Amino acid sequence: MSTAPMTQAIKPRILIIGAGAMGRLWAGYLQPCSELFFATRTAQAPRIDFVFCDSHGDRHRIDIPVCRNHDLAPDLILLTTKAPDAEAALVSAEQLLHRRRPVILFQNGMGSQQAIAARFSSVPILAASTTEGAYIDAAGELIHAGRGQTWVGALNECAHSHVATAAEQLGRSGLEVSVDKDVEDRLWQKLAINAGINPFTALLDCSNGEILGHDYFEERIGAVCHEVSQLMHAVGRTAHPEELEARVRDVARRTAANSSSMRQDIRSGRPTEVDMMNGFIARESESLGLPAPVNRALTEAVKALR
Ligand SMILES: NC(=O)c1ccc[n+]([C@@H]2O[C@H](COP(=O)([O-])OP(=O)(O)OC[C@H]3O[C@@H](n4cnc5c(N)ncnc54)[C@H](OP(=O)(O)O)[C@@H]3O)[C@@H](O)[C@H]2O)c1
Structure with a gap:
């Protein structure tokens, strides 16, 4: 038995x-x-x-x-x-x-x-x-x-x-x-990647891979990663802006054909999670007296798409 x-x-x-x-x-x-x-x-x-x-x-x-x-x-x-x-x-x-x-x-x-x-x-x-x-x-x-x-x-x-x-x-x-x-650290690392990819795919209406080399992305990604890194440092987490940017580019390359959830939400007229991504980075930074103008501007731009 x-x-x-x-x-x-x-x-x-x-x-x-x-x-x-x-x-x-x-x-x-x-x-x-x-x-x-x-x-x-x-x-x-x-x-x-x-x-x-x-x-x-x-x-x-x-x-x-x-x-x-x-x-x-x-x-x-x-x-x-x-x-x-x-x-x-x-x-x-x-x-x-x-x-x-x-x-x-x-x-x-x-x-x-x-x-x-x-x-x-x-x-x-x-x-x-x-x-x-x-x-x-x-x-x-x-x-x-x-x-x-x-x-x-x-x-x-x-x-x-x-x-x-x-x-x-x-x-x-x-x-x-x-x-x-330390699952919270993993959430922070994922937040950094999502903040560096999702709003660009929504605003440019393109796949993850197509943001790479696009002027709109290239002109802002350094500042996005700098702002994220500054906030992570302020809350006691280590993240170098160059490493974050390299990871964003690597994930965008490896998931080149994917359509991000933020792009899909915009396309279907649904609310996005931008307030919990770039919006969170902007809000938390501002509450600590840290400037985060690029994450703030990306948040407003994505919200204006709806
Ligand atoms: N999909 C993925 O591949 C993936 C991967 C990693 C992480 N995530 C994360 O997982 C989360 C869910 O994503 P998803 O893709 O599953 O989204 P989704 O397809 O939009 O599903 C969310 C579901 O939650 C329901 N809901 C909303 N409010 C509710 C409530 N008060 N009570 C019960 N149900 C409620 C929605 O119902 P309605 O139909 O009524 O709106 C909808 O069916 C997101 O944070 C996303 O970022 C998703």
Whole structure:
């Protein structure tokens, strides 16, 4: 008779708040090994079903109930909304939060994570930084476009004891998941790259690779990286402007054909995350008395596109 360990026999109950590209990506890979629920702000239907196209191009039909039950006791909550919606989404699920139920934030940019960690200081708040790439195509299918890596770490004091279990539960998906002792630093590094690529792709309406060599990008990227580096230094993180710029150029080259999320948001008339990227850099710098005119101007320019 099989004697599978208890941890493998019991499926963790996972609530995913936000049934967009990130939420559906994790749902697609976690469904075989978890009991999943979606929380949405709009869906009236009792279930969400969609076609999930995995990284091998194999297609699967995924069917997940929408949580209507305020008594649901999830083992883990994944918050997969865009950054500007994140805090409000968690507030609307407040009755499900508990000091023993970790919440993993998947947002890019900076600011929303710290606001949530401070507001819900008695709830274990973790952040994930991921290089997985996913989008919902015109037919409504979830496309896992690029396989990457995900790092998970604690954002507030009470989260530390939950990191290993949460990473293990996410890792059952088969995606590569690691624990990061300083996930906030990883978020800063990603912020620097996003701030150096995304607004330019939105303003020039071009792919990541096409910004390189463009006058508009070349005239500003040095200043963007200088402002980011100055702010990171002020908050106790090391980042040399030349190294940041070299990394921005390297990522733009390696992801040359990609269309950034900010460009896609502008194209579809959706709000962008610029306020949590270049806008965050401008606001935080100004609050510390540091000038950040180029990040400020890029933020205003992207917002003016809508
Ligand atoms: N997609 C990627 O490849 C990728 C990669 C790395 C990081 N990220 C980051 O992951 C985050 C999510 O990105 P995404 O691409 O998944 O965005 P998305 O496709 O726009 O999905 C966000 C989802 O959140 C839902 N939502 C908003 N407010 C809600 C609320 N109060 N309650 C429940 N659901 C709510 C939205 O619903 P509506 O349809 O009602 O608006 C939407 O379905 C972003 O911060 C992004 O930067 C994405």
